[in-house]
Amino acid sequence: MEKSYRTNNIIFATLVLLTLFTWILGQKDIIGDISEIIDGKAFFLILLSIAIIKVHLIGDFFMHLNTVSGFWRWIITLWVMLTGSFIAIAFLL
Amino acid sequence: MSEVFTKSMARNIFYGGSVFFFLLLIALTFQTHEAWPERDNHENLTDQVRHGKELWEVNNCVGCHSLLGEGAYFAPELGNVYQRYGNSTDAIKAFIMSRPKEGIEGRRSMPQFNFNDEELEAIAQFLKYVSGINTNDWPPNIQG
Amino acid sequence: MYIQESIKTKYPPGDLALWIFICAELLVFAIFFAAYAFTRASNIELFNQYQATLNTDLALLNTIALLTSSYFVVSAIISIKENKQKQSTRFLFLSIIGGCAFLIMKMTEYSHHMSEGINLTTNLFYMFYLSLTFFHFMHVILGIMILLVLWLNTRKGLYTADNHDGLVSGGAYWHMVDLVWLILFPLIYIMK
């Protein structure tokens, strides 16, 4: 059970760090105008990838889908990939 | 596999879900009330228009016509009839008065309601008021 | 214990009825997100302009509040598996605090908008922003009510190491509320 707590802590820390990173990317006064550093599409893709990873982590570890096999194992990941691709199509095309 | 899907959970989802979405409907309805004054043309809602609405109702106009798309689809849409008749209440009145008592052979015809002048004016004013409602640009064109 | 964990099950932990419900909810949110993204694509100027008026600091705190709250729910489930009801109760209480913190911060944000006279009809961006966040806000309220029930049940000792399906199901719902926000946060506040 110690292992469960440890996994939980690691996942939580990762999620918080990724969230902070997302937030920093949105701060003009910390990193300046983002468009001078990377191009808009890359900026968007970074943000989207982080969001997808976060959702996948929640599904796998918080909702314990990593203990499931078959269709339900992928339900959350599938959802976020689909939603993410719709958003990506709208933002990039 | 023991119960993967229990009746008590199904029940909770039913009650919880229904109450949740009913509250959401009430919240949105409340917001709709807030937004109406800018859209519903209430500033032109005179006593004459009120009388016109009453005449519209007690003669069951909605039994053949549609108004803002709702009603029967047997006769033309009247939500924009004021514009279709060249922004003229007189043209509307003239049409209502001109309907033959015995109908038109082989064709659909509006009955002759024998309205007096005051009633005709009230109906025409009602239709003019309706045409001023903000309907998100519906109908798509003047034909209704 | 180790062997048990390595056996994979066919259905997700918790009640399948709830998972069907979660799928339905996620579908609604997915459509809302796609609608936002596609509407933005034809109104980029407007969306970027008003997105800048949102408070990303509060949104960050809100995200962390939900994450922390979710974390405590998972901790509560681990505790119950060890039959530590007291500890589990405490964790659930903390997760409720996290949810309430979200509500309070979000309400501060809403009252700020209200004082500026912003509502659903102000413009297309605010329509989406308010619709999406308010729909989510109501889910947080529902989620907290579920957590309250779980908390009371745990306190009464209704859940044990062998029987805690209710706790896992309620927890899954709360994680759903959390993960939807994880998309909402970058999508509405930061992406441009």
Add this chain to the structure above:
Amino acid sequence: MKYESQSVAKLYFIAAIGLFVGQIVFGLIMGLQYVMGDFLFPEIPFNVARMVHTNLLIVWLLFGFMGASYYLVPEEAETELHSPMLAKLMFWVFLVAGALTILGYLLVPYAALAEMTGNHLLPTMGREFLEQPTITKIGIVIVALTFLYNIAFTILKGRKTVITLVLLLGLAGLAIFFLFSFYNPDNLVKDKFYWWFVVHLWVEGVWELIMASILAFVLIKTTGVDREIIEKWLYIIIAMALITGLIGTGHHFFWIGAPEYWLWWGSIFSALEPIPFFMMTVFAFNMVNKRRINHPNQPAVLWALGTAVMAFLGAGVWGFMHTLAPVNYYTHGTQITAAHGHMAFYGAYVMIVLAIISYAMPMMRGRKACNSAASQIVEMWSFWLMTISMVFITLFLTGAGILQVWLQRFSDEPMSFMVVQEKIELFYWMREGAGLVFLIGLLLYVYSFFIGGKERTVEDKV
């Protein structure tokens, strides 16, 4: 039949079928008026025929729901009805009030009817489907409350099952939302907005609870599947129906002066409205496949499966087709709406009432489980005739609607309404033809009640 008092349902069912015949006759009159504009003018103008057609539909479905409740509630609650006398009394009150109202529509001009019934005291008349004189509306409320009282007290003193609870919830909702019909503000926008609180929250809300619970009852009885399983499904289906249907009301708020955000909320939630209907189809077929008995009443099973499929097609598919705001912008208020309305009402509500009648009637007429083989064959013929002709009515009206949208709203040189109506006349003729076949099917249905013969037994499987 296990309880004596269940037999009051028979009265209700007979009245329902009688009024159904009337509804179809007036439907045919209207259909003819679409192509021969002066037919019966000015004696029965179109609006009068339409009022009779739609009001009879509502009244006979209500008779059907009440009959269904009186039949299934005692059996589910395992007790006699609280007051069979009251049930009979209310039957006559409702029938007489209904008949007087219909006669009023037919015999005096509508404005005179409004005058006679004191509409100016509390104006509620003259709105689509709510044309009844205010006094009739008050009568409906009294009948509904008495009925609810009778049903509720029967449930309270007996066994409480999920089916009866859901049914009771649906019936209570029916009574509550009807109260919005008394609210008729001068402001047309508000009038229209709250009008939907009756119409939408009835047919896409609480009526679905009634329908689902009747369907669940018929399936339990005819398939012998475990109650526990059926009840679970019942909960999930009605949960989805309300989750999508409540905010789905928004698809009516697009163009009547409600704010723009309803375009989004209405489109999104009503796009999900087919889900519960789809689940219902899967559910019905699943249960019949898992059946543990071969019930000898085959038409009842057929109606139950039919209602699940046709409700999905009519309410789900045809509804979805024009529910998204950008599509609805062009189709709103055209024959496409009429097409959807016909199939949805037939599939969801007509067929469920016929299913429970088909299941219950033989037993109320003293048979053990079902009618003779000869009678069943005729009834199944009537099923296919009515259902297939309804599919064609829907297809023809859809064709008419698509052409209407094209000519009147979409093409470069839009034509006026009346010109378009003449151009799509052919579709109206074909619709009228399909309507005639429907009437033949309905008459066969009535005829099937009069065919005697030896009762088909359980062993007598096909």
